[in-house]
Amino acid sequence: DAGITQSPRHKVTETGTPVTLRCHQTENHRYMYWYRQDPGHGLRLIHYSYGVKDTDKGEVSDGYSVSRSKTEDFLLTLESATSSQTSVYFCAIRRAGETEAFFGQGTRLTVV
Amino acid sequence: SQQGEEDPQALSIQEGENATMNCSYKTSINNLQWYRQNSGRGLVHLILIRSNEREKHSGRLRVTLDTSKKSSSLLITASRAADTASYFCATPINQGAQKLVFGQGTRLTINP
Structure with missing residues (x-):
């Protein structure tokens, strides 16, 4: 799995609570991505990072924030979880100058 | 709306038959990837197929790219039950090709 770990793998949380998902890599890849996957929508890009402290928004960034204080960790935070954020979240990494992305196993988040 | 759109959304064929999936995209690209x-x-x-390539092979996979039509196809020949999966096209967009945007995917089922 290209040295990429997502945690937690499963989480149930209540509406209005903050939630943080972690993506950890051991490959020293420059680029890191957070996607959400929902039926009928495929994978949609939430945020991505192109270096430490360098992040940018994707297609569906509202309600999400990210941080990357170290090369190996990319955190996704739902400031106040809503039921519409129930989804499977995938982290991906990519080496600078290369095209192939490697994916984590996903985090299934349920907001009740 | 998403950069890549796959067609069909679902495909069911018999083992041994060929499976073809299509992807259309909207903006100029320098490469297109299938996952x-x-x-x-x-x-x-x-x-992966680059924008200056028209066709590429890898084992039982054949990918074509028509940049004039902004479309790509993935052909899996002599399908096997183990090919049952979802298939996505992905395109790097924006300057520096940092964003990696996926389509909605094609769900392929191979019947034994």
């Missing part, structure tokens, strides 16, 4: 996702798992990179 596979087994149920409940992360995505795995299959093959």
Whole structure:
């Protein structure tokens, strides 16, 4: 799995609570991505990072924030979880100058 | 709206037949990638085709790219039950090609 770990793998949380998902890599890849996957929508890009402290928004960034204080960790935070954020979240990494992305196993988040 | 749109959304064929999936995209690209996702798992990179290429082969996979029509196709020949999965096209967009945007995917079922 290209040295990429997502945690937690499963989480149930209540509406209005903050939630943080972690993506950890051991490959020293420059680029890191957070996607959400929902039926009928495929994978949609939430945020991505192109270096430490360098992040940018994707297609569906509202309600999400990210941080990357170290090369190996990319955190996704739902400031106040809503039921519409129930989804499977995938982290991906990519080496600078290369095209192939490697994916984590996903985090299934349920907001009740 | 998403950069890549796959067609069909679902495809069911008999083992041994060929499977063809199509992807259309909207903006100019320098490459297009195809990924596979087994149920409940992360995505795995299959093959990449660059904008100056028209066709590429890898084992039983054949990818074509028509930049004038902004479309690509993935052909899997002599399908096997193990090919059952979802298939996604992905395109790097924006300056520096940092964003990696996926389509909605085609769900392929191979019947024994």
